[in-house]
Amino acid sequence: MKRKLLLVSNSTLHGGGGYLDHCQQQISHFFGKDVKKVLFIPYALHDRDNYTKTARDKFKTLGYEVESIHEASDPVEAVRKAEGIFIGGGNTFRLLKSLYDNKVVTEIQRRVMEDGVPYMGSSAGTNVATISISTTNDMPIVCPPSFNAIGLVPFNINPHYLDPDPNSRHMGETREQRITQYHEEPNTPSVLGLREGSMLLVEGNKATLLGTTKARLFSRGKPSVEYEPGSDLSFLLSDAHRPIK
Amino acid sequence: MKRKLLLVSNSTLHGGGGYLDHCQQQISHFFGKDVKKVLFIPYALHDRDNYTKTARDKFKTLGYEVESIHEASDPVEAVRKAEGIFIGGGNTFRLLKSLYDNKVVTEIQRRVMEDGVPYMGSSAGTNVATISISTTNDMPIVCPPSFNAIGLVPFNINPHYLDPDPNSRHMGETREQRITQYHEEPNTPSVLGLREGSMLLVEGNKATLLGTTKARLFSRGKPSVEYEPGSDLSFLLSDAHRPIK
Numbered sequence: 001m002k003r004k005l006l007l008v009s010n011s012t013l014h015g016g017g018g019y020l021d022h023c024q025q026q027i028s029h030f031f032g033k034d035v036k037k038v039l040f041i042p043y044a045l046h047d048r049d050n051y052t053k054t055a056r057d058k059f060k061t062l063g064y065e066v067e068s069i070h071e072a073s074d075p076v077e078a079v080r081k082a083e084g085i086f087i088g089g090g091n092t093f094r095l096l097k098s099l100y101d102n103k104v105v106t107e108i109q110r111r112v113m114e115d116g117v118p119y120m121g122s123s124a125g126t127n128v129a130t131i132s133i134s135t136t137n138d139m140p141i142v143c144p145p146s147f148n149a150i151g152l153v154p155f156n157i158n159p160h161y162l163d164p165d166p167n168s169r170h171m172g173e174t175r176e177q178r179i180t181q182y183h184e185e186p187n188t189p190s191v192l193g194l195r196e197g198s199m200l201l202v203e204g205n206k207a208t209l210l211g212t213t214k215a216r217l218f219s220r221g222k223p224s225v226e227y228e229p230g231s232d233l234s235f236l237l238s239d240a241h242r243p244i245k
Numbered sequence: 246m247k248r249k250l251l252l253v254s255n256s257t258l259h260g261g262g263g264y265l266d267h268c269q270q271q272i273s274h275f276f277g278k279d280v281k282k283v284l285f286i287p288y289a290l291h292d293r294d295n296y297t298k299t300a301r302d303k304f305k306t307l308g309y310e311v312e313s314i315h316e317a318s319d320p321v322e323a324v325r326k327a328e329g330i331f332i333g334g335g336n337t338f339r340l341l342k343s344l345y346d347n348k349v350v351t352e353i354q355r356r357v358m359e360d361g362v363p364y365m366g367s368s369a370g371t372n373v374a375t376i377s378i379s380t381t382n383d384m385p386i387v388c389p390p391s392f393n394a395i396g397l398v399p400f401n402i403n404p405h406y407l408d409p410d411p412n413s414r415h416m417g418e419t420r421e422q423r424i425t426q427y428h429e430e431p432n433t434p435s436v437l438g439l440r441e442g443s444m445l446l447v448e449g450n451k452a453t454l455l456g457t458t459k460a461r462l463f464s465r466g467k468p469s470v471e472y473e474p475g476s477d478l479s480f481l482l483s484d485a486h487r488p489i490k
Contacts, residue, residue: 010416010417011416012416013416014414014415014416015414046426046429090426091423091426093385094426094430133385134384134385134386134387134388135384135386136384136385137384137417138418138423139379139380139381139382139423139424139426139427140338140378140379140381140385140392141379141380141423141426141427141429141430141433142379142430143379143391143392146388147385147388160415160416160417162415162417169259169260170259170405170407170441171255171256171257171258171259171405171441172255172382172405172407173383178336178383178384178386179384181291181335181336181339181384181386182384182386184291184386185339185386185387188386196415196416
Protein backbone atom coordinates (compact mmCIF):
# COMPACT_ATOMS: atom_id res chain seq x y z
CA MET A 1 0.00 0.00 0.00
CA LYS A 2 1.72 3.16 -1.25
CA ARG A 3 -0.97 5.57 -0.02
CA LYS A 4 0.31 8.95 1.15
CA LEU A 5 -2.23 11.47 2.43
CA LEU A 6 -2.22 14.79 4.26
CA LEU A 7 -5.79 15.53 5.39
CA VAL A 8 -6.08 19.02 6.85
CA SER A 9 -9.11 20.24 8.85
CA ASN A 10 -9.07 23.86 7.64
CA SER A 11 -7.25 26.10 5.15
CA THR A 12 -6.99 29.19 7.34
CA LEU A 13 -6.56 29.20 11.11
CA HIS A 14 -7.78 32.01 13.37
CA GLY A 15 -4.66 33.91 14.41
CA GLY A 16 -2.54 31.52 12.35
CA GLY A 17 -1.74 33.79 9.39
CA GLY A 18 -2.95 33.50 5.79
CA TYR A 19 -4.03 30.70 3.48
CA LEU A 20 -2.41 27.36 4.50
CA ASP A 21 0.18 29.18 6.65
CA HIS A 22 -0.56 27.05 9.73
CA CYS A 23 0.33 23.82 7.91
CA GLN A 24 3.03 24.95 5.49
CA GLN A 25 5.83 23.01 7.17
CA GLN A 26 3.76 19.83 6.96
CA ILE A 27 2.99 20.55 3.27
CA SER A 28 6.70 20.96 2.42
CA HIS A 29 7.59 17.79 4.26
CA PHE A 30 4.67 15.93 2.67
CA PHE A 31 5.32 16.71 -1.00
CA GLY A 32 9.09 16.76 -0.39
CA LYS A 33 11.70 17.37 -3.07
CA ASP A 34 10.59 14.80 -5.66
CA VAL A 35 7.30 16.53 -6.46
CA LYS A 36 7.81 19.65 -8.60
CA LYS A 37 4.26 20.28 -9.77
CA VAL A 38 0.99 19.80 -7.84
CA LEU A 39 -2.36 19.27 -9.55
CA PHE A 40 -4.86 21.58 -7.84
CA ILE A 41 -8.58 20.79 -7.88
CA PRO A 42 -10.60 24.00 -7.23
CA TYR A 43 -14.07 22.48 -7.77
CA ALA A 44 -15.35 23.37 -4.26
CA LEU A 45 -15.49 27.10 -4.98
CA HIS A 46 -17.43 28.93 -7.68
CA ASP A 47 -14.58 31.18 -8.86
CA ARG A 48 -12.04 28.59 -9.96
CA ASP A 49 -9.63 31.07 -11.55
CA ASN A 50 -9.35 33.16 -8.43
CA TYR A 51 -9.07 30.09 -6.21
CA THR A 52 -6.27 28.72 -8.39
CA LYS A 53 -4.39 31.99 -8.08
CA THR A 54 -4.60 31.79 -4.26
CA ALA A 55 -3.31 28.21 -4.23
CA ARG A 56 -0.67 28.89 -6.89
CA ASP A 57 0.71 31.91 -5.00
CA LYS A 58 0.96 29.95 -1.75
CA PHE A 59 2.54 26.84 -3.27
CA LYS A 60 5.05 28.99 -5.15
CA THR A 61 6.41 30.25 -1.81
CA LEU A 62 6.95 26.59 -0.86
CA GLY A 63 8.76 25.82 -4.13
CA TYR A 64 5.97 24.01 -6.01
CA GLU A 65 4.39 24.78 -9.34
CA VAL A 66 0.58 24.48 -9.46
CA GLU A 67 -1.44 23.23 -12.42
CA SER A 68 -5.20 23.50 -12.03
CA ILE A 69 -7.44 20.70 -13.29
CA HIS A 70 -9.98 23.25 -14.57
CA GLU A 71 -7.36 24.64 -16.96
CA ALA A 72 -6.57 21.19 -18.39
CA SER A 73 -8.25 20.12 -21.64
CA ASP A 74 -8.78 16.61 -20.26
CA PRO A 75 -9.29 16.37 -16.47
CA VAL A 76 -8.82 12.57 -16.36
CA GLU A 77 -5.56 12.86 -18.29
CA ALA A 78 -4.43 15.60 -15.87
CA VAL A 79 -4.97 13.19 -12.96
CA ARG A 80 -3.16 10.43 -14.88
CA LYS A 81 -0.07 12.63 -15.21
CA ALA A 82 -0.14 14.23 -11.75
CA GLU A 83 2.92 14.07 -9.50
CA GLY A 84 0.88 15.25 -6.52
CA ILE A 85 -2.76 16.24 -5.92
CA PHE A 86 -4.27 18.96 -3.72
CA ILE A 87 -8.04 19.38 -3.34
CA GLY A 88 -8.98 22.64 -1.64
CA GLY A 89 -11.93 23.47 0.60
CA GLY A 90 -15.26 25.14 -0.12
CA ASN A 91 -18.61 23.42 -0.56
CA THR A 92 -18.32 19.63 -0.29
CA PHE A 93 -21.48 18.90 -2.34
CA ARG A 94 -20.33 21.14 -5.19
CA LEU A 95 -16.88 19.53 -5.04
CA LEU A 96 -18.09 15.92 -5.09
CA LYS A 97 -20.61 16.62 -7.87
CA SER A 98 -17.84 18.18 -10.01
CA LEU A 99 -15.52 15.24 -9.32
CA TYR A 100 -18.26 12.89 -10.60
CA ASP A 101 -19.22 15.19 -13.50
CA ASN A 102 -15.58 15.22 -14.62
CA LYS A 103 -15.24 11.45 -14.10
CA VAL A 104 -12.10 11.72 -11.97
CA VAL A 105 -13.21 9.93 -8.76
CA THR A 106 -11.94 6.49 -9.80
CA GLU A 107 -8.78 7.84 -11.41
CA ILE A 108 -7.77 9.80 -8.30
CA GLN A 109 -8.38 6.70 -6.20
CA ARG A 110 -6.23 4.57 -8.52
CA ARG A 111 -3.36 7.07 -8.70
CA VAL A 112 -3.22 7.46 -4.90
CA MET A 113 -3.78 3.84 -3.85
CA GLU A 114 -1.83 2.11 -6.63
CA ASP A 115 0.72 4.63 -7.86
CA GLY A 116 1.41 6.33 -4.53
CA VAL A 117 0.72 9.85 -5.79
CA PRO A 118 0.63 12.06 -2.66
CA TYR A 119 -2.85 13.50 -1.96
CA MET A 120 -3.44 16.57 0.16
CA GLY A 121 -6.96 17.69 1.09
CA SER A 122 -8.19 20.64 3.08
CA SER A 123 -11.67 20.89 4.62
CA ALA A 124 -14.01 19.75 1.77
CA GLY A 125 -10.94 18.21 0.11
CA THR A 126 -10.49 16.15 3.27
CA ASN A 127 -14.16 15.11 3.33
CA VAL A 128 -14.04 13.71 -0.21
CA ALA A 129 -10.90 11.68 0.60
CA THR A 130 -12.90 9.53 3.03
CA ILE A 131 -15.63 6.92 2.58
CA SER A 132 -18.46 9.42 2.11
CA ILE A 133 -19.39 13.07 2.53
CA SER A 134 -22.03 12.14 5.13
CA THR A 135 -20.21 14.03 7.87
CA THR A 136 -19.60 17.32 6.07
CA ASN A 137 -20.78 20.56 7.70
CA ASP A 138 -21.72 22.09 4.37
CA MET A 139 -25.06 23.11 2.91
CA PRO A 140 -26.38 20.74 0.20
CA ILE A 141 -26.47 23.45 -2.49
CA VAL A 142 -26.25 20.90 -5.34
CA CYS A 143 -27.05 17.19 -5.46
CA PRO A 144 -24.18 14.82 -6.33
CA PRO A 145 -25.12 11.42 -7.84
CA SER A 146 -24.01 9.73 -4.59
CA PHE A 147 -22.59 10.65 -1.17
CA ASN A 148 -19.86 7.99 -1.68
CA ALA A 149 -16.49 9.71 -1.94
CA ILE A 150 -12.99 8.76 -3.13
CA GLY A 151 -12.50 6.35 -0.22
CA LEU A 152 -8.78 6.72 0.41
CA VAL A 153 -9.39 5.82 4.08
CA PRO A 154 -12.04 3.43 5.50
CA PHE A 155 -13.64 5.93 7.90
CA ASN A 156 -15.20 9.40 7.85
CA ILE A 157 -13.81 12.76 8.93
CA ASN A 158 -15.63 15.79 10.30
CA PRO A 159 -13.40 18.79 9.50
CA HIS A 160 -13.69 22.05 11.49
CA TYR A 161 -14.81 19.91 14.44
CA LEU A 162 -16.37 22.21 17.02
CA ASP A 163 -16.97 21.66 20.73
CA PRO A 164 -20.38 22.67 22.11
CA ASP A 165 -20.54 26.31 23.26
CA PRO A 166 -21.95 26.27 26.83
CA ASN A 167 -23.07 29.91 26.46
CA SER A 168 -24.97 29.42 23.23
CA ARG A 169 -28.65 30.32 23.12
CA HIS A 170 -28.98 28.67 19.71
CA MET A 171 -31.11 25.52 19.73
CA GLY A 172 -29.73 23.83 16.59
CA GLU A 173 -27.93 20.51 17.15
CA THR A 174 -24.33 20.55 18.37
CA ARG A 175 -21.71 18.89 16.18
CA GLU A 176 -21.57 15.92 18.53
CA GLN A 177 -25.36 15.50 18.34
CA ARG A 178 -25.17 15.52 14.54
CA ILE A 179 -22.48 12.82 14.49
CA THR A 180 -24.51 10.80 17.02
CA GLN A 181 -27.48 11.00 14.62
CA TYR A 182 -25.19 9.64 11.89
CA HIS A 183 -24.30 6.69 14.11
CA GLU A 184 -27.99 5.92 14.69
CA GLU A 185 -27.94 4.72 11.09
CA PRO A 186 -26.77 1.10 10.58
CA ASN A 187 -23.24 0.16 9.38
CA THR A 188 -21.79 3.64 9.74
CA PRO A 189 -18.00 3.96 10.07
CA SER A 190 -16.04 5.82 12.74
CA VAL A 191 -15.87 9.61 12.41
CA LEU A 192 -12.66 11.48 13.24
CA GLY A 193 -13.52 15.02 14.38
CA LEU A 194 -10.52 17.13 13.31
CA ARG A 195 -10.56 20.44 15.17
CA GLU A 196 -9.26 23.49 13.32
CA GLY A 197 -5.47 23.36 13.55
CA SER A 198 -5.24 19.57 13.30
CA MET A 199 -4.48 17.26 10.38
CA LEU A 200 -3.99 13.58 9.70
CA LEU A 201 -0.89 12.22 7.97
CA VAL A 202 -1.30 8.79 6.39
CA GLU A 203 1.73 6.89 5.06
CA GLY A 204 0.79 3.41 3.86
CA ASN A 205 -0.86 1.77 6.85
CA LYS A 206 0.40 4.30 9.38
CA ALA A 207 -1.72 7.29 10.46
CA THR A 208 -0.48 10.08 12.72
CA LEU A 209 -2.33 13.08 14.12
CA LEU A 210 -0.40 16.31 13.43
CA GLY A 211 -0.99 19.97 14.22
CA THR A 212 -1.72 21.91 17.38
CA THR A 213 -5.18 20.72 18.46
CA LYS A 214 -6.65 17.45 19.68
CA ALA A 215 -9.00 15.28 17.62
CA ARG A 216 -12.11 13.45 18.84
CA LEU A 217 -13.00 10.00 17.56
CA PHE A 218 -16.64 8.90 17.39
CA SER A 219 -17.42 5.22 16.84
CA ARG A 220 -20.87 3.68 16.63
CA GLY A 221 -22.04 2.37 20.00
CA LYS A 222 -18.92 3.47 21.88
CA PRO A 223 -17.99 6.52 23.97
CA SER A 224 -16.01 9.12 22.04
CA VAL A 225 -12.24 9.36 22.63
CA GLU A 226 -9.84 12.34 22.56
CA TYR A 227 -6.42 12.05 20.89
CA GLU A 228 -3.46 14.40 21.41
CA PRO A 229 -1.35 15.71 18.51
CA GLY A 230 1.30 13.09 17.74
CA SER A 231 -1.05 10.17 18.44
CA ASP A 232 -0.72 7.03 16.32
CA LEU A 233 -4.15 6.44 14.75
CA SER A 234 -3.07 3.58 12.45
CA PHE A 235 -5.78 1.34 13.93
CA LEU A 236 -8.34 3.42 11.99
CA LEU A 237 -6.91 2.14 8.72
CA SER A 238 -7.60 -1.52 9.45
CA ASP A 239 -10.51 -3.26 7.80
CA ALA A 240 -12.06 -3.79 11.21
CA HIS A 241 -13.07 -0.13 11.07
CA ARG A 242 -14.56 -0.39 7.61
CA PRO A 243 -18.36 -0.41 7.79
CA ILE A 244 -20.19 -3.61 6.83
CA LYS A 245 -21.95 -3.18 3.49
CA MET B 246 -55.67 27.89 -3.76
CA LYS B 247 -56.64 26.42 -0.38
CA ARG B 248 -53.11 26.10 0.97
CA LYS B 249 -52.77 26.66 4.72
CA LEU B 250 -49.30 26.38 6.24
CA LEU B 251 -47.58 27.17 9.53
CA LEU B 252 -43.82 26.92 9.01
CA VAL B 253 -41.94 27.23 12.28
CA SER B 254 -38.16 27.81 12.53
CA ASN B 255 -37.55 25.76 15.67
CA SER B 256 -39.40 23.43 18.07
CA THR B 257 -37.86 24.69 21.30
CA LEU B 258 -36.79 28.26 21.98
CA HIS B 259 -34.00 29.20 24.39
CA GLY B 260 -35.74 30.62 27.47
CA GLY B 261 -39.10 30.01 25.79
CA GLY B 262 -40.24 26.96 27.78
CA GLY B 263 -40.67 23.38 26.57
CA TYR B 264 -41.45 21.69 23.26
CA LEU B 265 -43.49 24.00 20.97
CA ASP B 266 -44.38 26.27 23.92
CA HIS B 267 -43.20 29.42 22.12
CA CYS B 268 -45.67 28.89 19.25
CA GLN B 269 -48.59 27.20 20.99
CA GLN B 270 -50.98 30.12 20.50
CA GLN B 271 -50.23 30.13 16.78
CA ILE B 272 -50.75 26.34 16.64
CA SER B 273 -54.18 26.59 18.30
CA HIS B 274 -55.21 29.38 16.01
CA PHE B 275 -53.84 27.54 12.97
CA PHE B 276 -55.58 24.18 13.42
CA GLY B 277 -58.62 25.88 14.96
CA LYS B 278 -61.73 24.07 16.16
CA ASP B 279 -62.52 22.04 13.04
CA VAL B 280 -59.45 19.83 13.26
CA LYS B 281 -59.73 17.23 16.02
CA LYS B 282 -56.90 14.90 15.08
CA VAL B 283 -53.47 15.78 13.66
CA LEU B 284 -51.36 13.32 11.66
CA PHE B 285 -47.82 13.49 13.07
CA ILE B 286 -44.82 12.53 10.91
CA PRO B 287 -41.84 11.65 13.16
CA TYR B 288 -39.48 10.49 10.39
CA ALA B 289 -36.75 13.08 11.18
CA LEU B 290 -35.77 11.38 14.45
CA HIS B 291 -34.55 7.83 15.01
CA ASP B 292 -36.80 7.02 17.99
CA ARG B 293 -40.24 7.50 16.45
CA ASP B 294 -42.18 6.12 19.41
CA ASN B 295 -40.59 8.51 21.86
CA TYR B 296 -40.93 11.43 19.47
CA THR B 297 -44.61 10.68 18.96
CA LYS B 298 -45.14 10.66 22.73
CA THR B 299 -43.56 14.13 22.98
CA ALA B 300 -45.78 15.52 20.21
CA ARG B 301 -48.89 13.72 21.47
CA ASP B 302 -48.44 15.06 25.02
CA LYS B 303 -48.01 18.63 23.76
CA PHE B 304 -50.91 18.57 21.31
CA LYS B 305 -53.17 17.03 23.98
CA THR B 306 -52.70 20.16 26.11
CA LEU B 307 -53.94 22.17 23.10
CA GLY B 308 -56.98 19.94 22.63
CA TYR B 309 -55.82 17.86 19.67
CA GLU B 310 -55.49 14.12 19.30
CA VAL B 311 -52.29 12.93 17.56
CA GLU B 312 -52.04 9.94 15.24
CA SER B 313 -48.53 9.05 14.10
CA ILE B 314 -47.91 7.96 10.53
CA HIS B 315 -45.41 5.33 11.72
CA GLU B 316 -48.19 3.58 13.64
CA ALA B 317 -50.48 3.44 10.60
CA SER B 318 -50.60 0.24 8.54
CA ASP B 319 -50.67 2.26 5.31
CA PRO B 320 -48.85 5.64 5.41
CA VAL B 321 -50.38 6.89 2.13
CA GLU B 322 -53.87 6.06 3.38
CA ALA B 323 -53.09 7.89 6.64
CA VAL B 324 -52.25 11.02 4.64
CA ARG B 325 -55.39 10.55 2.53
CA LYS B 326 -57.55 10.61 5.67
CA ALA B 327 -55.65 13.32 7.59
CA GLU B 328 -57.53 16.37 8.93
CA GLY B 329 -54.26 18.17 9.64
CA ILE B 330 -50.55 17.32 9.25
CA PHE B 331 -47.56 18.13 11.46
CA ILE B 332 -44.00 17.22 10.45
CA GLY B 333 -41.55 17.62 13.31
CA GLY B 334 -37.85 18.53 13.26
CA GLY B 335 -34.71 16.41 13.42
CA ASN B 336 -32.49 15.44 10.51
CA THR B 337 -33.79 16.78 7.19
CA PHE B 338 -32.03 14.14 5.02
CA ARG B 339 -33.45 11.30 7.11
CA LEU B 340 -36.89 12.92 6.98
CA LEU B 341 -36.97 13.45 3.22
CA LYS B 342 -35.61 9.95 2.52
CA SER B 343 -38.37 8.43 4.70
CA LEU B 344 -41.04 10.56 2.99
CA TYR B 345 -39.85 9.18 -0.38
CA ASP B 346 -39.41 5.62 0.96
CA ASN B 347 -43.01 5.70 2.22
CA LYS B 348 -44.24 7.29 -1.03
CA VAL B 349 -46.09 10.12 0.71
CA VAL B 350 -44.45 13.19 -0.91
CA THR B 351 -47.02 13.55 -3.71
CA GLU B 352 -49.96 12.68 -1.50
CA ILE B 353 -49.06 15.31 1.12
CA GLN B 354 -48.68 17.88 -1.66
CA ARG B 355 -52.08 16.98 -3.11
CA ARG B 356 -53.88 17.03 0.24
CA VAL B 357 -52.44 20.44 1.17
CA MET B 358 -52.66 22.19 -2.20
CA GLU B 359 -55.96 20.71 -3.43
CA ASP B 360 -57.88 19.69 -0.32
CA GLY B 361 -56.70 22.50 1.95
CA VAL B 362 -55.48 20.22 4.74
CA PRO B 363 -53.53 22.45 7.15
CA TYR B 364 -49.80 21.64 7.24
CA MET B 365 -47.54 22.58 10.11
CA GLY B 366 -43.79 22.04 9.95
CA SER B 367 -41.04 22.71 12.44
CA SER B 368 -37.34 22.98 11.53
CA ALA B 369 -36.73 19.95 9.22
CA GLY B 370 -40.52 19.80 8.75
CA THR B 371 -40.33 23.37 7.48
CA ASN B 372 -37.43 22.57 5.14
CA VAL B 373 -39.31 19.74 3.43
CA ALA B 374 -42.37 21.99 2.87
CA THR B 375 -40.34 24.17 0.48
CA ILE B 376 -38.94 23.61 -3.01
CA SER B 377 -35.89 21.66 -1.87
CA ILE B 378 -33.80 20.78 1.16
CA SER B 379 -30.79 22.59 -0.34
CA THR B 380 -30.75 25.15 2.48
CA THR B 381 -30.97 22.82 5.46
CA ASN B 382 -28.32 23.09 8.20
CA ASP B 383 -28.30 19.34 8.78
CA MET B 384 -25.65 16.71 8.24
CA PRO B 385 -26.24 14.46 5.20
CA ILE B 386 -26.36 11.25 7.26
CA VAL B 387 -28.42 9.40 4.63
CA CYS B 388 -28.91 10.04 0.91
CA PRO B 389 -32.47 10.74 -0.28
CA PRO B 390 -33.26 10.00 -3.96
CA SER B 391 -33.50 13.74 -4.63
CA PHE B 392 -33.16 17.06 -2.78
CA ASN B 393 -36.54 18.14 -4.23
CA ALA B 394 -39.06 18.46 -1.41
CA ILE B 395 -42.85 18.71 -1.11
CA GLY B 396 -42.92 22.14 -2.74
CA LEU B 397 -45.81 23.78 -0.89
CA VAL B 398 -44.15 27.20 -1.43
CA PRO B 399 -42.02 28.29 -4.43
CA PHE B 400 -38.94 29.35 -2.43
CA ASN B 401 -36.55 27.90 0.15
CA ILE B 402 -36.31 28.42 3.90
CA ASN B 403 -33.28 28.30 6.16
CA PRO B 404 -34.60 27.46 9.65
CA HIS B 405 -32.61 28.33 12.79
CA TYR B 406 -31.15 31.24 10.80
CA LEU B 407 -28.11 32.53 12.67
CA ASP B 408 -26.35 35.88 12.46
CA PRO B 409 -22.54 35.82 12.29
CA ASP B 410 -20.86 35.85 15.70
CA PRO B 411 -18.28 38.70 15.64
CA ASN B 412 -16.33 37.05 18.47
CA SER B 413 -16.05 33.64 16.85
CA ARG B 414 -12.60 32.19 16.24
CA HIS B 415 -14.12 29.41 14.13
CA MET B 416 -13.22 29.61 10.45
CA GLY B 417 -16.13 27.60 9.01
CA GLU B 418 -18.49 29.55 6.73
CA THR B 419 -21.18 31.76 8.31
CA ARG B 420 -24.80 31.00 7.49
CA GLU B 421 -24.92 33.99 5.16
CA GLN B 422 -21.82 32.76 3.29
CA ARG B 423 -23.43 29.33 2.87
CA ILE B 424 -26.63 30.83 1.41
CA THR B 425 -24.50 33.05 -0.84
CA GLN B 426 -22.77 29.90 -2.13
CA TYR B 427 -26.22 28.47 -2.88
CA HIS B 428 -27.05 31.56 -4.92
CA GLU B 429 -23.85 31.15 -6.95
CA GLU B 430 -25.64 28.20 -8.54
CA PRO B 431 -27.94 29.04 -11.48
CA ASN B 432 -31.77 29.27 -11.17
CA THR B 433 -31.85 29.13 -7.39
CA PRO B 434 -34.92 30.52 -5.60
CA SER B 435 -35.04 33.06 -2.78
CA VAL B 436 -34.17 31.82 0.71
CA LEU B 437 -36.07 33.06 3.75
CA GLY B 438 -33.81 32.89 6.81
CA LEU B 439 -36.18 32.27 9.74
CA ARG B 440 -34.43 33.07 13.01
CA GLU B 441 -35.33 30.98 16.05
CA GLY B 442 -38.60 32.39 17.40
CA SER B 443 -40.04 33.23 14.00
CA MET B 444 -42.52 31.42 11.77
CA LEU B 445 -44.33 31.92 8.49
CA LEU B 446 -48.12 31.66 8.19
CA VAL B 447 -49.42 30.99 4.68
CA GLU B 448 -53.14 31.22 3.91
CA GLY B 449 -53.85 30.76 0.21
CA ASN B 450 -51.74 33.40 -1.50
CA LYS B 451 -51.12 35.44 1.63
CA ALA B 452 -47.95 34.99 3.70
CA THR B 453 -47.30 36.68 7.04
CA LEU B 454 -44.25 36.61 9.28
CA LEU B 455 -45.21 35.72 12.86
CA GLY B 456 -43.28 35.29 16.09
CA THR B 457 -40.84 37.42 18.03
CA THR B 458 -37.79 37.66 15.77
CA LYS B 459 -37.03 39.19 12.39
CA ALA B 460 -36.43 37.18 9.23
CA ARG B 461 -33.81 37.81 6.54
CA LEU B 462 -34.57 37.30 2.87
CA PHE B 463 -31.81 36.31 0.45
CA SER B 464 -32.47 36.55 -3.29
CA ARG B 465 -30.00 35.70 -6.04
CA GLY B 466 -28.09 38.76 -7.22
CA LYS B 467 -29.77 41.16 -4.77
CA PRO B 468 -28.84 42.54 -1.35
CA SER B 469 -30.51 40.69 1.54
CA VAL B 470 -33.50 42.33 3.27
CA GLU B 471 -34.71 42.22 6.90
CA TYR B 472 -38.43 41.82 7.72
CA GLU B 473 -40.08 42.55 11.05
CA PRO B 474 -42.63 40.22 12.67
CA GLY B 475 -46.04 41.01 11.15
CA SER B 476 -44.62 41.71 7.69
CA ASP B 477 -46.65 40.71 4.65
CA LEU B 478 -44.46 38.38 2.59
CA SER B 479 -47.14 37.37 0.07
CA PHE B 480 -44.90 38.48 -2.80
CA LEU B 481 -42.77 35.38 -2.15
CA LEU B 482 -45.66 33.17 -3.23
CA SER B 483 -45.89 34.59 -6.74
CA ASP B 484 -44.50 32.66 -9.66
CA ALA B 485 -42.02 35.45 -10.26
CA HIS B 486 -40.06 34.04 -7.32
CA ARG B 487 -40.16 30.49 -8.61
CA PRO B 488 -36.80 29.49 -10.08
CA ILE B 489 -36.56 28.88 -13.82
CA LYS B 490 -36.16 25.17 -14.54
